[in-house]
Amino acid sequence: SNSVSDDYSVQRTNDDATQCKFFAIQKGYWKDDFISRFANSAANVAESRRFPEISMGYWARTMAIEKYVREFLNEFQGNAQVVSLGCGFDTLFWRLSSSGAKIVKYVEVDFSSVTSKKIRHILKPVGSDGVDLKKSFEKEAQVSHHADLHAGNYHLIGADLRQPNELHHKLDQCELDHKIPTIFIAECVLVYMSADASSTLLNRIVSQFEQPAFVNYEQFRTSDEFTKVMEQNLGERGIQLHGLEMCESAESQQERFLAAGFKSVKVMDMNQIFTKFLDQQEANRIRGIEMLDEMELLEQLLAHYCIVFART
Ligand code: SAM
Numbered sequence: 001s002n003s004v005s006d007d008y009s010v011q012r013t014n015d016d017a018t019q020c021k022f023f024a025i026q027k028g029y030w031k032d033d034f035i036s037r038f039a040n041s042a043a044n045v046a047e048s049r050r051f052p053e054i055s056m057g058y059w060a061r062t063m064a065i066e067k068y069v070r071e072f073l074n075e076f077q078g079n080a081q082v083v084s085l086g087c088g089f090d091t092l093f094w095r096l097s098s099s100g101a102k103i104v105k106y107v108e109v110d111f112s113s114v115t116s117k118k119i120r121h122i123l124k125p126v127g128s129d130g131v132d133l134k135k136s137f138e139k140e141a142q143v144s145h146h147a148d149l150h151a152g153n154y155h156l157i158g159a160d161l162r163q164p165n166e167l168h169h170k171l172d173q174c175e176l177d178h179k180i181p182t183i184f185i186a187e188c189v190l191v192y193m194s195a196d197a198s199s200t201l202l203n204r205i206v207s208q209f210e211q212p213a214f215v216n217y218e219q220f221r222t223s224d225e226f227t228k229v230m231e232q233n234l235g236e237r238g239i240q241l242h243g244l245e246m247c248e249s250a251e252s253q254q255e256r257f258l259a260a261g262f263k264s265v266k267v268m269d270m271n272q273i274f275t276k277f278l279d280q281q282e283a284n285r286i287r288g289i290e291m292l293d294e295m296e297l298l299e300q301l302l303a304h305y306c307i308v309f310a311r312t
Contacts, residue, residue, distance in 0.1 A: 009239045010192045011114050014088035015040075016237060017188065021062065024055035028289055030062060033098070036129060038089035038121050052290035053298045057270065057305065059286055061217050064273045064307050065187055066092060068215045070101065072183045078102025080181040083171075085109050085161055085201075086189030089118055093154055097136040105153055107174045109167070112147035112158025119149050119156060150174065161189070162197040164204055181211040191218045195245050195256075202260035206312060214262065216308040220253060221269075222246045226304055253308050262310035270302035277307075 022039035025032045069092065073080050080103065084090060087108035096103060110118070123141065126132045134141060138152030147158030148170070155174040159167045176182065184205055190198045205212050219230070227244065234241055247253045250267040257265040268276075274283060292298060 009241050011111050012239050014114055018089045020050055020054060020058050023050050024058045027055060029055050029059040032091055033131060034091040034094040052292055053301050056286055056298060057301055060270050060274045063278050065185060065215055068309055069183055072213055073101055073103060076181045081105045081176055082183050083107045084185040086186060094133060094136055107155045109157050109159050115156050115158040116146045119143060161201055162193055164200055178208055179210050182209050183213040185215050187217045190216060191244055191246055199256060199260060206261035212312055214310040219304055220247045220306045221249060221304055257310040263312050265310045267306055267308050270305040271299055273307055274302055
């Protein structure tokens with residue numbers, strides 16, 4: 001059975017992620033010309049005010065995932081695909097294509113209530129920001145059931161990741177090539193599924209794709225205290241989540257990917273990502289944006305999140 005709370009609250013975690021990213025981008029943590037399309041720019045700044053530690057965490061997670069995806073695409077000279085699971089309002093497709101990155105196909109999946117909103121934002125007429133998200137599409141966007149969009153090199157589909165048959169059917173419509181290298185992204189997504197549902201998902205990916213890779217970002221090393229604080233924070237923003245099933249350690253992350261058939265699995269906590277994996281000149285610039293009185297809180301926060309990179 002699925003112990004995770006109602007789907008509506010899970011979908012709302014995307015609004016929260018989008019607002020946190022929008023806030024950090026406005027503060028100068030990183031550049032994203034596309035997110036304002038998806039963010040609620042009317043949200044009161046004081047209301048969306050975030051601790052610097054939160055923005056620094058978002059910077060590290062966004063940059064680490066982008067780095068893994070870019071390196072993967074470069075390795076295969078762009079002859080590769082990207083599938084973003086639980087994509088929310090993520091903008092990586094546009095960040096990649098506007099920088100000239102070559103990708104055969106980019107597919108995004110989320111609940112149809114989320115994809116239908118994303119589609120509306122994508123199709124909005126060009127505003128004062130001059131941003132036209134349709135410009136990156138190879139073909140004219142075809143929308144079906146308000147929840148799926150197909151545009152040649154870009155696809156956005158509404159499906160529940162816990163329903164393998166529905167997901168499979170929807171992915172088929174995107175005409176992915178199962179033979180070429182394909183990197184799957186799950187940014188703060190698997191944690192909202194039961195352990196059974198996420199392992200079914202991982203198993204399917206390994207059995208259906210010949211050269212899959214997976215980059216997973218999520219909470220780990222949890223304690224009852226940490227889970228309580230996290231659920232409380234979300235609760236204050238009207239998001240009711242209880243009974244999240246988190247991996248306890250780097251080893252349990254490793255085990256779940258190995259069990260699904262991945263052969264090499266690298267797990268780093270976000271402190272390692274921050275101080276080793278990411279560009280250190282950038283990391284220093286990030287530290288200087290909003291001076292922290294002490295680093296302990298940041299280190300504690302980062303220690304509870306990890307990036308897993310798995311390949312077959
Ligand atoms: N990946 C985006 C990011 O990091 O900005 C969004 C993260 S948000 C915390 C989690 C997303 O996963 C939400 O958009 C939610 O709707 C989606 N999600 C969670 N469980 C899902 C499921 N079973 N099927 C489809 N989408 C799901």
